Amino acid sequence: MLIKQTLDTKKIREDFPIFKQLTHNKPLIYLDNGATSQKPVQVIDAMNRFYNEYNSNVHRGVYKISELATHAYEEAHRKTADFIKAEFEEVIFTKGTTESLNLLAYTLGRTLKQGDEIVLSQMEHHSNLVPWQQLAKQKGLALKFIRITKDYKLDMAHAREIITPKTKIVSIVHVSNVLGTINPVKELAALAHKNGALFVIDGAQSIQHLPINVKELDCDFFAFSGHKMLGPTGIGVLYGKRHLLEHMEPFLYGGDMISEVQFEHSTWNELPWKFEAGTPNITEAIGLAAAIDYLKEINMEHIKEYEEELTTYALETLSNIKGVRVYGPTEAGDRGSVIAFNVEGIHPHDVSTILDREGIAVRGGHHCAMPLMNLLGVTGTVRASFSFYNTTEEIDKLAQAIKKAQEVFK
Ligand SMILES: Cc1ncc(COP(=O)(O)O)c(C=O)c1O
Numbered sequence: 356m357l358i359k360q361t362l363d364t365k366k367i368r369e370d371f372p373i374f375k376q377l378t379h380n381k382p383l384i385y386l387d388n389g390a391t392s393q394k395p396v397q398v399i400d401a402m403n404r405f406y407n408e409y410n411s412n413v414h415r416g417v418y419k420i421s422e423l424a425t426h427a428y429e430e431a432h433r434k435t436a437d438f439i440k441a442e443f444e445e446v447i448f449t450k451g452t453t454e455s456l457n458l459l460a461y462t463l464g465r466t467l468k469q470g471d472e473i474v475l476s477q478m479e480h481h482s483n484l485v486p487w488q489q490l491a492k493q494k495g496l497a498l499k500f501i502r503i504t505k506d507y508k509l510d511m512a513h514a515r516e517i518i519t520p521k522t523k524i525v526s527i528v529h530v531s532n533v534l535g536t537i538n539p540v541k542e543l544a545a546l547a548h549k550n551g552a553l554f555v556i557d558g559a560q561s562i563q564h565l566p567i568n569v570k571e572l573d574c575d576f577f578a579f580s581g582h583k584m585l586g587p588t589g590i591g592v593l594y595g596k597r598h599l600l601e602h603m604e605p606f607l608y609g610g611d612m613i614s615e616v617q618f619e620h621s622t623w624n625e626l627p628w629k630f631e632a633g634t635p636n637i638t639e640a641i642g643l644a645a646a647i648d649y650l651k652e653i654n655m656e657h658i659k660e661y662e663e664e665l666t667t668y669a670l671e672t673l674s675n676i677k678g679v680r681v682y683g684p685t686e687a688g689d690r691g692s693v694i695a696f697n698v699e700g701i702h703p704h705d706v707s708t709i710l711d712r713e714g715i716a717v718r719g720g721h722h723c724a725m726p727l728m729n730l731l732g733v734t735g736t737v738r739a740s741f742s743f744y745n746t747t748e749e750i751d752k753l754a755q756a757i758k759k760a761q762e763v764f765k
Pocket residue numbers: 389390451452453454480482483528530531532557559560580
């Protein structure tokens with residue numbers, strides 16, 4: 356099968372210094388984009404420029420380089436808001452998806468009372484499970500999980516059953532980091548709102564692969580990480596509807612998030628700074644802004660289209676190998692570019708180790724989704740996750756390496 360090749364991957368790959376090196380004397384085939392993406396030189400350069408030319412704190416100094424830093428930091432907010440079609444005030448920088456979701460569990464949790472219900476799904480990453488689970492324990496809340504169907508999608512009939520007026524929060528992953536399933540988040544938002552609940556999306560696996568418009572999705576909150584979208588580690592985002600953020604208590608207290616402080620009481624800064632206590636991750640925010648510029652230049656619609664073609668090719672290639680079992684929807688349109696699979700008779704860690712020797716980086720394990728692994732009846736899987744810089748040739752090499760593993764373990 357040939358794919359249309361909507362992107363010039365050869366040219367794109369030149370922007371990524373990591374692909375110039377060899378691993379085990381072979382070209383690096385990086386198929387662990389679900390864990391973190393590679394970084395283009397434009398992102399690395401933007402961060403270096405900050406340290407080399409105008410390193411200083413933000414929102415404090417009146418001198419030239421501090422003004423430049425403040426401008427760049429605020430510009431990063433503006434670009435991020437524009438990227439997901441939010442307002443400037445609605446974008447809070449955090450450490451990552453995990454911190455964004457913890458922020459929500461902590462602050463929204465204060466308003467919940469015994470007997471209130473939170474609805475998640477059976478395919479959540481630990482980051483969108485453990486914070487709510489611990490909150491439920493502390494406050495005597497009920498936690499419910501939308502079931503998964505045999506074809507690895509959310510059981511919407513079950514969702515309609517368990518999302519009721521008792522539900523206060525529904526928090527669901529947009530694209531599963533194991534199954535690749537793209538969940539019907541618009542439909543879930545409508546269902547949550549009909550019952551008076553808030554709707555949260557864990558967007559960690561969708562942000563780099565699909566164009567995101569938070570207004571169109573009508574979610575109340577949307578969380579994601581910079582490092583999975585070509586940006587650096589240490590920076591993430593929590594989008595929240597302005598009227599909700601305005602009424603929420605701050606998460607962390609300290610410098611910059613205040614308006615006025617007296618010995619006995621304090622008032623809070625305006626949005627988004629009310630939720631950004633202390634010196635923020637300035638360099639990382641600047642790196643994230645450069646990543647957004649880069650993604651916009653390539654075009655998110657084109658990325659989506661190309662990755663869909665690549666995923667179709669990979670699904671077809673893998674399903675032609677006898678003894679390989681793929682977990683997740685079979686149609687590329689229903690799923691993102693994450694493919695979890697097992698090779699009959701070989702432990703996922705052994706498969707991953709043999710692939711590594713061929714220069715192929717994949718992940719083997721439970722993918723921070725242990726309850727889902729239990730449901731699938733496995734202790735782990737191998738996971739190949741693609742980005743727009745991956746190619747069909749790399750998928751062919753993956754297939755060859757899997758066959759090699761089968762030979763070794765025969
Ligand atoms: C679906 C999902 N949610 C949350 C996270 C957590 O992201 P981070 O580790 O960047 O906080 C991940 C990371 O793999 C993920 O795949």
